[in-house]
Amino acid sequence: MIRHIVMWKLKEEAEGADRLGxxxxxxxxxxxxAAIVPGILQFEVALxxxxxxxxxxxxxxxxFESREALEAYASHPTHKALMHxxxxxxxxxxxxxxEA
Structure with a gap:
C-alpha cells in the first residue's frame, strides 16, 4: 500500500476568491x-x-493499493485538470x- 499525503497553504486571495473560498x-x-481509478483505498480531504x-x-x-494505482491517479485527466x-x-x- 502507498500512502499519498499532500498539504497546501493558500494565498489570502486568488482567482477572485479569498482563502476559505x-x-x-x-x-x-x-x-x-475519490474514485477516478481502481486501487484507491482511502481518499480524505480536510480543511x-x-x-x-x-x-x-x-x-x-x-x-493506494500499489504504486501503479497512484501513478494512474496522478496521470488521470480529471486529476491533471486540477493543476492549473x-x-x-x-x-x-x-x-x-x-509504503505502509
Missing part, C-alpha cells in the same frame, strides 16, 4: 477524484478548522508518499 473549491474538486492547530489550509490523506487552479491559489505545497 478557494479551500472549499479545492475540496470540492478533490472530492470528485483547516478554526480553534484547532493547522499550519496548512487543505490536506489530502489517501492510500491549484497552482494559481497556493502559496506552498508539501507532499509525502510512502
Amino acid at each position: 478557494n479551500a472549499r473549491e479545492m475540496k470540492r474538486r478533490l472530492d470528485a477524484c 483547516a478548522q478554526p480553534g484547532l492547530e493547522a499550519t496548512y489550509d487543505v490536506v489530502l490523506n489517501s492510500a 487552479f491549484f497552482k494559481a491559489v497556493r502559496d506552498e505545497r508539501q507532499c509525502m508518499d510512502y
Whole structure:
C-alpha cells in the first residue's frame, strides 16, 4: 500500500476568491477524484478548522493499493485538470508518499 499525503497553504486571495473560498473549491474538486481509478483505498480531504492547530489550509490523506494505482491517479485527466487552479491559489505545497 502507498500512502499519498499532500498539504497546501493558500494565498489570502486568488482567482477572485479569498482563502476559505478557494479551500472549499479545492475540496470540492478533490472530492470528485475519490474514485477516478481502481486501487484507491482511502481518499480524505480536510480543511483547516478554526480553534484547532493547522499550519496548512487543505490536506489530502489517501492510500493506494500499489504504486501503479497512484501513478494512474496522478496521470488521470480529471486529476491533471486540477493543476492549473491549484497552482494559481497556493502559496506552498508539501507532499509525502510512502509504503505502509
